[in-house]
Amino acid sequence: MNDFMARRSELDLDLYVIETFQFETDIDPEEAAIHLCQEQSTAQWKRVDVDEDFRIRYGAKLLNLKTVGEKSYVAEIAQPHINFGTKIPNLLTTVCGEGVFYSPAISTIKLLDLEFPESYLKEFQGPQFGVQGVRDLLNIHNRPIFLGVVKPNIGLDPKGFAELAYQSWLGGLDAPKDDEMLADTAYSPLAERTKLLGALRKKAEQETGEKKMFIANITDEVDRIQELHDIAVQNGVNAVMLNAWTTGLSAARVLRKKAKVPMVSHFDFVAAFSRIPNFGMSERLAIKLQRLAGFDMIIFAGLSPRMKTTEAEMLSHVRACLEPWGNIKPALPVPGGSDWAGTLPSLFEKIGHADFGMVPGRGVFNHPAGPSAGAKSFRQAWEAIQQGITLNEFAKTHVELKQAIEAFGN
Amino acid sequence: MNDFMARRSELDLDLYVIETFQFETDIDPEEAAIHLCQEQSTAQWKRVDVDEDFRIRYGAKLLNLKTVGEKSYVAEIAQPHINFGTKIPNLLTTVCGEGVFYSPAISTIKLLDLEFPESYLKEFQGPQFGVQGVRDLLNIHNRPIFLGVVKPNIGLDPKGFAELAYQSWLGGLDAPKDDEMLADTAYSPLAERTKLLGALRKKAEQETGEKKMFIANITDEVDRIQELHDIAVQNGVNAVMLNAWTTGLSAARVLRKKAKVPMVSHFDFVAAFSRIPNFGMSERLAIKLQRLAGFDMIIFAGLSPRMKTTEAEMLSHVRACLEPWGNIKPALPVPGGSDWAGTLPSLFEKIGHADFGMVPGRGVFNHPAGPSAGAKSFRQAWEAIQQGITLNEFAKTHVELKQAIEAFGN
Numbered sequence: 001m002n003d004f005m006a007r008r009s010e011l012d013l014d015l016y017v018i019e020t021f022q023f024e025t026d027i028d029p030e031e032a033a034i035h036l037c038q039e040q041s042t043a044q045w046k047r048v049d050v051d052e053d054f055r056i057r058y059g060a061k062l063l064n065l066k067t068v069g070e071k072s073y074v075a076e077i078a079q080p081h082i083n084f085g086t087k088i089p090n091l092l093t094t095v096c097g098e099g100v101f102y103s104p105a106i107s108t109i110k111l112l113d114l115e116f117p118e119s120y121l122k123e124f125q126g127p128q129f130g131v132q133g134v135r136d137l138l139n140i141h142n143r144p145i146f147l148g149v150v151k152p153n154i155g156l157d158p159k160g161f162a163e164l165a166y167q168s169w170l171g172g173l174d175a176p177k178d179d180e181m182l183a184d185t186a187y188s189p190l191a192e193r194t195k196l197l198g199a200l201r202k203k204a205e206q207e208t209g210e211k212k213m214f215i216a217n218i219t220d221e222v223d224r225i226q227e228l229h230d231i232a233v234q235n236g237v238n239a240v241m242l243n244a245w246t247t248g249l250s251a252a253r254v255l256r257k258k259a260k261v262p263m264v265s266h267f268d269f270v271a272a273f274s275r276i277p278n279f280g281m282s283e284r285l286a287i288k289l290q291r292l293a294g295f296d297m298i299i300f301a302g303l304s305p306r307m308k309t310t311e312a313e314m315l316s317h318v319r320a321c322l323e324p325w326g327n328i329k330p331a332l333p334v335p336g337g338s339d340w341a342g343t344l345p346s347l348f349e350k351i352g353h354a355d356f357g358m359v360p361g362r363g364v365f366n367h368p369a370g371p372s373a374g375a376k377s378f379r380q381a382w383e384a385i386q387q388g389i390t391l392n393e394f395a396k397t398h399v400e401l402k403q404a405i406e407a408f409g410n
Numbered sequence: 411m412n413d414f415m416a417r418r419s420e421l422d423l424d425l426y427v428i429e430t431f432q433f434e435t436d437i438d439p440e441e442a443a444i445h446l447c448q449e450q451s452t453a454q455w456k457r458v459d460v461d462e463d464f465r466i467r468y469g470a471k472l473l474n475l476k477t478v479g480e481k482s483y484v485a486e487i488a489q490p491h492i493n494f495g496t497k498i499p500n501l502l503t504t505v506c507g508e509g510v511f512y513s514p515a516i517s518t519i520k521l522l523d524l525e526f527p528e529s530y531l532k533e534f535q536g537p538q539f540g541v542q543g544v545r546d547l548l549n550i551h552n553r554p555i556f557l558g559v560v561k562p563n564i565g566l567d568p569k570g571f572a573e574l575a576y577q578s579w580l581g582g583l584d585a586p587k588d589d590e591m592l593a594d595t596a597y598s599p600l601a602e603r604t605k606l607l608g609a610l611r612k613k614a615e616q617e618t619g620e621k622k623m624f625i626a627n628i629t630d631e632v633d634r635i636q637e638l639h640d641i642a643v644q645n646g647v648n649a650v651m652l653n654a655w656t657t658g659l660s661a662a663r664v665l666r667k668k669a670k671v672p673m674v675s676h677f678d679f680v681a682a683f684s685r686i687p688n689f690g691m692s693e694r695l696a697i698k699l700q701r702l703a704g705f706d707m708i709i710f711a712g713l714s715p716r717m718k719t720t721e722a723e724m725l726s727h728v729r730a731c732l733e734p735w736g737n738i739k740p741a742l743p744v745p746g747g748s749d750w751a752g753t754l755p756s757l758f759e760k761i762g763h764a765d766f767g768m769v770p771g772r773g774v775f776n777h778p779a780g781p782s783a784g785a786k787s788f789r790q791a792w793e794a795i796q797q798g799i800t801l802n803e804f805a806k807t808h809v810e811l812k813q814a815i816e817a818f819g820n
Contacts, residue, residue, distance in 0.1 A: 041591075042563040045465055047574065048780045054565030083564055083591060089629050090593055092656035097590060097678025101685065102747060104716050151454040154493055155464035164457065179508060181451075181493060219499050222632050223664045241482050248503035248658020254633045268507025272690040273682040276513060280682040306514050337512060362454050370458045 003045075003053070006035035006061035006078060016078040018115035019060075019095050022068065022278065027105045031072040033063045036106060036193050037077055040099030058083055072278075074112070077228070086123035088250045088293060095323040096281050108278045113285055121326035128295040129262045130329030130353055131322070134296055135261070137176055137238070139211045144348065145357040146174045146378050147215065147297075147334060151365035153179030158188050162196035164371050169204035169212045169365055171375030171400075177215035177359070180243050180266040184220055184228055187326040191231050198236020215264050222251040226258060233260050239297075245269040245286070249293045256294030264334075275308070283313070287320045292332045299359055302335030303347065310333075311350055317350055339363050340408040341381035341390055341401055368407050369400060377404035413455075413463070414447040416471035416488060426488040429470075429505050430526035432478065432688065437515045439483040443472045446516060447487055450509030457473045463523055468493055482688075484522070496533035498660045498703060506691050507512030518688045523695055531736035534663070537706040540739030541732070541765055544706055547648070547672070548584055549621045554758065555767040556584045556788050557625065557707075557744060561775035563589030568598050572606035574781050578774055579614035579622045580784030581810075587625035587769070590653050590676040594630055594638055601641050608646020625649040625674050632661040636668060643670050649707075650759055655679040655696070659703045666704030674744075675705040685718070693723070697730045701741045713757065719745075721760055728761055742767050749773050750818040751787035751811055778817050779810060787814035 025032040037060040045054040055081065064076040084090035097113050103109070127133075135141050150156075150164050165176040182191035197214045204212045216237045218228035225247070229240050242252050244265040256263060273280040283300065290298050300317050301307040315334050321333035333356050335347070340363030348354065360378070367374030380401040384394035395402035435442040442665065447470035450623035455464040474486040494500035506521050513519070537543075545551055560566075560574050575586040594600035607624045614622045626647045628638035635657070639650050652662050654675040666673060683690040693710065700708050710727050711717040724745050731743035743766050745757070750773030758764065770788070777784030790811040794804035 042562055042564050044563070044776050045565075045572070046562060046777060047566075048778065054562050058565035084593075085595060087593075087631050089631065089653055089657040090591075093590055093629065093653045093678045095654065096682055098655070098676070098681075098747075099591070101681035102711065102716050102718065128702060152452055152456060152464050153454070154452050155455075155468035158456075160457070180503055181500075181509070183494075183497075185495060186492060219503065221497050221499065221664060222658065222660045243499055243503045243507070246507065247499040248632060248661060250632045251658060251661070252632060266503075266508070268503045269683075271508075271511035272506055273679075276686050276689055279686055301512065306512050308512065308794075337508075366454050366458060368458065 002034055003055045004034045004059055004061055006063060008063055011061070011078055014119050015080055015082065016115045017095070017120065018063070018092070019077045019079055019080050019111060020113040021075050021100070021109055022112055023075065023106045023109040024071050024278065025072055025073070025105050025107065026071060029065055029067070030062070032103070032105050033065050033075045033077070036075065036100070036103045037062055039103040040079065040094055040097070041083065050188060058338045082122055084121060088253055088289070107133065110277075110279055111281045111285060113282065114288070116326070117145060118326045121328055123189050124328065125256050125294055126292060126328030127294055127331050128256060128259060129296045131332050134262050134332055137211065137354070138213060140174065143382055144344070144354050145332060146172070146375070147357050147359040148173045148375070149179050149359060149361035150176050151179070151361045153361070154182050155187065158193040158196050161169070161188060161193060162200050163198055164365060165214060166200040166204055168371040168375045169201070170208060171372035172377040173364060173391075175213035175239065176213055177264070178217035180217065180219070180241070180268050183217045184224075190216060190218065190228055193336045194232045194237045195234035201236060201238070210325060213239050215241050217241045220244040222247065225251055225255055229255060229259060237261070239264055241266055243268050244293070244295065245291050247283045249289055252290070252293040252295065258320070259294070262296035263294060264297040265290045265299060267300045271301070271339055284316050284320045287317050291321060291325070291328060295331055297332040297334055297357060299334040302337045302339065304338035304343070305339040315350065318356060320377035322355060334359050341377035341404045342409050344378065344381045345385055345391060348385060365406070367400070368403050373400040373403060376400040412444055413465045414469055414471055416445045416473060418473055421471070421488055424529050425490055425492065426527070427491050427501070427505070427530065428473070429487045429489055429521060430523040430525075431485050431487065431510070432522055433483055433485065433516045434481050434688065435483070435515050435517065435521040436481060437748045439475055439477070440472070440517050442513070443475050443483070443485045443487070444639060446485065446510070446513045447472055449513040450489065450504060450507070451464060451493065460681060471480050486626060491530055496530060498663055498699070512815070518595060518689075520689055521695060523689045523692065524698070525676070528736045531738055534738065535666055535704055536700050536702060536738035537704055537741050538669060539706045541742045542568055542673050544742055547621065550584065552764060553792055554754070554764050555742060556785070557709055557769040558583045558586045558774045558785070559589050559768050559769060559771035560586050561589070563771070564592050565597065568603040568606055571598060572610050574775060575607055575624060576610040576614055577781040578785045581782035582789035583774060583785040585623035585625055585649065587651060587674070588627035590611070590627065590629070590651070590678050593627045594634075600626060600628065600638055601645070604642045604645035604647040611646060611648070623649050625651050627651045627653075629653040629657055632657065635665055639665060639669060647671075649674055651676055653678050654703070654705065659699055662700070662703040662705060669704070672706035674707040675700045675709060677710045681711070688819060693731045694726050697727050701731060701735070701738060705741055707742040707744055707767060709744040709746045712747045712749065714748035714753070717747040725760065728766060732765060742746045744769050751791035751814045752801055752819050753802060754788065754791045773814070773818060777810070778813050783810040783813060786810040
């Protein structure tokens, strides 16, 4: 057998990360897959004039190859993690770097999944709070979590912005948040914004008798993230968001070490490398890696037509957040994009349980009667579901839901 | 005119980053482009019941739209940088985030370029050394810089590894380097490796009378990069490499602030979002952003068949490193992948000047007579070019070049 091939039974699987690639080639697929193993490990596996073979310990090894379409194949490859260690940048470089995308005779390739041994996972903290921790903080144990993106998303001064969040809390939102485009900006410094939000959050808790959360976007250059986290927390804000892939997953993992509040990730940039069906890295894996890096809530593309995501993909991404994974706690899945109260019943039905979040924007903040009414329309939609009544029926006695249906339900 | 449109003459261009997108749509392209402006700025541009309009100051504005193919269009959009500031993660979130990839009725989209006002560029340091600084350090002013990837790239202990680099210096290589997959690993700790390399580098300088460089790969979690930089420099290593996009460009920008030696970037992961012709971000822009973040030498996909890069693309990427760009110094372009001495003449001819680097691996380290001979073959190839002699002719009197042609020249 070729020295870049092995059977699972021959390997100490504790020493390997298993990669699953889908690729296309015009040549013999086994030959192409062996090239792929060489390029992402040690194509030159010995020194000139020295009797040695680095393939044995350091070579990537083809475990399995199957045909899935015309000239299209799925390969499982065992990659020795001694090559990169338990470090996110070095892992990504190996499994999704030059060796993968510039392997001879492979025309298109996508990294579909990674499988880690438990001993490897143990070196990662994963989510600090996880689904249960977020539920405990909010004291919500039997329904989806209602996040929300304060809109207008950009341009508003801190005072006007905080007032909108406050109104949404009063109406029943659990966790309004900064838009992914609003972080620490000149027109709305994070320190000023979070100070107002921290105070209003406590006021809203007193007035509603409910626990409330605000999610502050601390996306910034990596040497400022911890400082912004500390400012937000000191000001009474109790969750932070990072745009995971534009900041870097490693920065998220570093923040996780000292984070005092739940970490939320936003999916910007993920589409750039995941949305082409046969190229790049799968969105599912991008989500798993965010969970590995330590995010407690993961926002990803949801089901509205704008988000171009199938039901099967969305459900797979929900599972990627929640499925058992060694010592890594579940993260709350938050499929997002153009939601309003009327999209809750079908989303809940499709997911089949309440361990998820929603993150409406205009569905709350452009409600014709304002953000408090917008938030109410979500809580009413949930109440209707609990009572087994259609939204249209429930709307007859609940004006905010009725207004939402009229505004967004065409 | 629509409020998400403007003419260049109407805007204070100092306040905007200009984006160039290519996209496909089935609907009216102007309508699609306006959606695109909304989604990446402020789709909901006012509060309910408040008389205000955030589009004026914060809205992205369509400047220009042209048809470039069937259902294919190029749009220029002015994006107010007050929305994100001079911060790389926030910039990327805006220009290549959710708003871009999930804009209604746009089926595929690629960010081709960004144009920055000089006042914006001034907030970035860019390369510390640049082409001239690297040339001064190496005392090489009239020829390409010969980098090289020590091979076997992974698995070798620090002593054997350093010996290969030393041999390559003696043969005439300027700057051997760690492979992108070899950073601070259990089997080859960076501290141990750089200690040996630092000492041998000085020895090689004494023996050859030439200035020599080693490029240590300090890719790691972002809270360890500065420490690894300091260890490498203290050990006498005089350049460092980061895998820019798996670590995050922001981490590179932060390193730049305290870096004492040239910074080199490797292109792993860039293919994942740039290689599909009509989707993601252009490789050219990815290179420009690496220059902006502060890299002095930028390695990118070169011309060998494995690298799937056209001559026009390669030349455009060389220019992206070198072209005048406000206060941002030129970075040394290093087109890489499967080079050997025989690929130098055509590369030099195509580029048309000597301001570039080459980064052979096996072409030096798998030379049949070893790395010193491999390095010699490169210097001989350059000598042949200088004398206007073909490599085959020159090889008659230069055995290392002859061996290289026999080994790699089929």
